[in-house]
Amino acid sequence: MTGTVFLPGDDRDVLTGLPGLESAAVWLDGAGDTGFVQAMMVSLQRLPAVNLAYGMAGGDRVLVEVARRLRDFVADELGPQAMVARAAGGAFLVASHAALSRERWQWLAEALGRAIARPLVVDGERLSLAPRMALLRGRPGETGAALLDRLDQVSGDLQRRSGRRVLWADGSHPARGRSAANLEGDLLGALHRDEIMMLFQPQFSVATGALAGAEALARWEHPSFGRISAETLFAVADRGDHVAQLSRHIATRALTQAAAWPEPLRLSLNVTAEDFAVGDFAASLKSALVASSFPAERLTIEITEQTLITDFEACAAALRELAALGVSVALDDFGTGFSNFRALKALPLDSLKLDRSLVCDIEHDARDRAILSAMVAMARALGLKVIAEGVESTRQLAILQAEGCDVFQGFLRAGPISAEDFAALVAGG
DSSP, X not given: OOOOOOOOSSTTTTTXXXXXXXXXXXXXXXXGGGTOOEEEEEEOTTHHHHHHHHHHHHHHHHHHHHHHHHHHHHHHHTGGGEEEEEEETTEEEEEEOSOOOHHHHHHHHHHHHHHHHSOEEETTEEEOXXXXXXXXXXXXXXXXXXXXXXXHHHHHHHHTSTTOOEEETTOOOOOSOHHHHHHHHHHHHHHHTTOEEEEEEXXXXXXXXXXXXXXXEEEEEETTTEEEOHHHHHHHHHHTTOHHHHHHHHHHHHHHHHTTSOTTOEEEEEOXXXXXXXXXXXXXXXXXXXXXXXXXXXXXXXXXXXXXHSOHHHHHHHHHHHHTTTOEEEEXXXXXXXXXXXXXXXXXXXXXXXXXXXXXXXTTOHHHHHHHHHHHHHHHHXXXXXXXXXXXXXXXXXXXHHHTOOEEOXXXXXXXXXXXXXHHHHHTO
């Protein structure tokens, strides 16, 4: 049985590299042996309108970006017990044979929908695609072909139901019932009791291999649903309008724990659009820095271009205010297909963070290496550092070193680890 299907990292073969439904049926047959099969069909019903408005090339770019978001979500939330396949047109299949409850599968679907629906830019214009999700759980002894046939029927039924975004194979509506309300309530309690666990993704110098710092990540060990990763965690917060509160909580805990790190180790924090929407992001982060005694000049905040779309000028003003304190700003997920060069000119950037899709094939594909080289040269011309994520082999690291990248992170050296393990890593040199 294969593991997660990862998509190639560019628009040449990102879609053709996915298995089709025939291969998915074979995978599901094998997964059925475990007794646990969950599947969802993700449909982009607005894709024909995108094709009309921006041409087939524009529609293909949208599909590539959606496929990238699917890949990242499945890798982070479901791991090797899941797969992604291309159905047809603007439809994708996600399936897993992990032992997940019905409630957990629904929350994962809603979190994935949230990730896909984040705004993107095509030909300078902002658009958002709200996917529709057909869900089911496999029946005992059900073949992969039969499961896909049933899922296709549910997906067709969903498309005929105006206003419905998620539909189960048994026809039930994913209303805000007891489990949803309880989960949101549990989150509020977890925030008050400091139960959101912080993990740290170590970052290393490309030139020397020395530990350079870490990116803070959030995880929630729920007593019923198990480990809930960041994307699902923020989806839960989004339904209860608690995203900004959750983000502030994560920043406060991470800064407090990082205050004990020796110089010159840096901390990186991810920032959401909701953080800026509150209007007091800069002041809030200043207060957290003062309370934790973590030096502003050793903090990096990571933003994505999707974060900036809602109100670019307000975001830029907040970032300039923080930059004046010494806080560094990194543009995250750079090079994923919708890079807006306005951000490079208007924001007080310190570094570009290259998406892992730009790194995964550089040791095998000369074109990917040429793209990497061009991006590093552009960063150098703008006086920016380059951070590469998703580094998994010594050959990739050697190429990053030859091209002049500054910092890397990835499973070659370490995946996300607890605060205690990170402290041990620091102590061990």
